[in-house]
Amino acid sequence: MSSSEDMKRAIQRAREAFQCGTTLSIDFRKRQLKALKRMYEENEAAFCSALAQDLKKPKQEAILLELNLLKDDITYILSRMDDWIKPEKIAPTIMTMFDQPLVYHDPYGVVLVLGAWNYPVQLALLPVSGAIAAGNCVIIKPSEVSPATAETIAKLLPKYLDKECYHVICGGIPETTELLKERFDYIFYTGSTAVGKIVRDAANKNLTPVTLELGGKSPVYIDDSVDMEVAVRRILWGKCINLGQTCIAPDYILCSKQLQDKFVEVARRVLEEWYGTNPKASPDLCRVINEKHVDRLSEYLKEGTVAVGGEVDREQLYIAPTILTDVSPKSKVMTDEIFGPILPIISVESAYEAISFINAREKPLVLYIFSALENIQKLLLSHTSSGGSCVNDTMIHLSGRGAQLPVPGGMNVWGLCGLSCLCVCLLVM
Numbered sequence: 001m002s003s004s005e006d007m008k009r010a011i012q013r014a015r016e017a018f019q020c021g022t023t024l025s026i027d028f029r030k031r032q033l034k035a036l037k038r039m040y041e042e043n044e045a046a047f048c049s050a051l052a053q054d055l056k057k058p059k060q061e062a063i064l065l066e067l068n069l070l071k072d073d074i075t076y077i078l079s080r081m082d083d084w085i086k087p088e089k090i091a092p093t094i095m096t097m098f099d100q101p102l103v104y105h106d107p108y109g110v111v112l113v114l115g116a117w118n119y120p121v122q123l124a125l126l127p128v129s130g131a132i133a134a135g136n137c138v139i140i141k142p143s144e145v146s147p148a149t150a151e152t153i154a155k156l157l158p159k160y161l162d163k164e165c166y167h168v169i170c171g172g173i174p175e176t177t178e179l180l181k182e183r184f185d186y187i188f189y190t191g192s193t194a195v196g197k198i199v200r201d202a203a204n205k206n207l208t209p210v211t212l213e214l215g216g217k218s219p220v221y222i223d224d225s226v227d228m229e230v231a232v233r234r235i236l237w238g239k240c241i242n243l244g245q246t247c248i249a250p251d252y253i254l255c256s257k258q259l260q261d262k263f264v265e266v267a268r269r270v271l272e273e274w275y276g277t278n279p280k281a282s283p284d285l286c287r288v289i290n291e292k293h294v295d296r297l298s299e300y301l302k303e304g305t306v307a308v309g310g311e312v313d314r315e316q317l318y319i320a321p322t323i324l325t326d327v328s329p330k331s332k333v334m335t336d337e338i339f340g341p342i343l344p345i346i347s348v349e350s351a352y353e354a355i356s357f358i359n360a361r362e363k364p365l366v367l368y369i370f371s372a373l374e375n376i377q378k379l380l381l382s383h384t385s386s387g388g389s390c391v392n393d394t395m396i397h398l399s400g401r402g403a404q405l406p407v408p409g410g411m412n413v414w415g416l417c418g419l420s421c422l423c424v425c426l427l428v429m
């Protein structure tokens with residue numbers, strides 16, 4: 001735990017380092033990014049061990065969806081950073097025809113990054129890469145809900161990054177509350193909507209700009225033109241990664257009653273193929289983060305018919321990948337973000353009925369469309385609004401990392417988007 005004095009001292013040291021211009025050198029930023037990448041490379045075993053302690057995260061998931069993403073992002077930033085950072089020439093207008101307007105990309109100053117527990121390495125440190133590239137000093141607060149990972153980050157980061165510019169603060173709700181009373185130049189938060197509102201209100205007191213990467217529900221529409229074997233595998237892959245504790249995981253399915261029966265039949269077979277007849281013994285399934293969330297998810301199992309799965313072991317923090325049918329649209333499993341391995345199915349008889357269902361609710365984080373028909377794909381895309389969409393696959397939004405593209409459903413912290421988010425555009429004439 002970090003004391004109040006530790007927090008104030010870290011913020012003061014970071015602010016003094018920024019005011020001295022330490023982070024303004026492009027060479028300094030590149031050295032820090034290379035050191036951060038080296039930290040991931042040299043401590044893979046330590047990070048994988050921490051993730052296994054917190055979430056029983058399989059090694060391949062820890063490497064693929066946490067460490068490799070972070071390393072790839074830094075590699076891409078370093079390859080493009082010079083072009084992104086250099087001043088942009090602006091085409092003159094009649095008022096500026098004798099001038100040469102330039103837009104400079106200046107750092108904000110001291111940035112606070114509040115990480116999340118579900119991908120506790122990635123979501124604590126991915127914004128840090130962009131913040132470093134933009135020239136900021138950073139205070140990092142990993143989630144206390146994943147304590148082993150938070151401790152690992154706090155132990156390793158000072159060994160690789162500049163000790164004046166970058167600091168890790170550990171602790172729980174009291175420490176976060178104290179941090180939010182301090183003045184920062186930018187706040188980056190990933191987590192729940194409820195806490196996001198608290199962060200927003202705290203930022204407003206100092207008129208601090210803030211990015212909130214929050215959750216939401218991500219519906220999946222399936223029609224009878226799809227290859228059901230392929231569709232089920234792709235949907236279940238998106239749902240079972242991290243045991244469904246992913247903000248852009250498929251949240252519920254909209255399909256006809258006939259397709260529902262076929263989906264359940266194929267899903268039962270695919271899950272047994274992947275995880276065996278006793279999924280709890282599989283080394284390839286994560287665990288629910290804690291007992292509070294096991295209890296929350298267990299309540300959802302009562303709100304429909306368990307067609308597949310349904311096993312709960314509170315002591316082992318385990319809930320089996322589960323498919324629910326006969327679910328009321330008004331039930332909590334259909335109004336809350338599930339954030340777990342439960343997949344409800346709602347019967348609709350057409351794409352138009354699916355559109356009406358989606359539009360009657362909060363805007364989806366991601367809309368997943370499974371149809372071989374281009375006109376159906378276009379119909380759903382043009383008649384709904386969501387944070388992003390994906391056709392005939394799930395979770396491949398993550399492949400947008402490094403490209404000059406926003407990642408659908410939020411998570412706009414990769415590559416150019418991450419750097420642009422954490423710097424100020426300054427017009428100079």
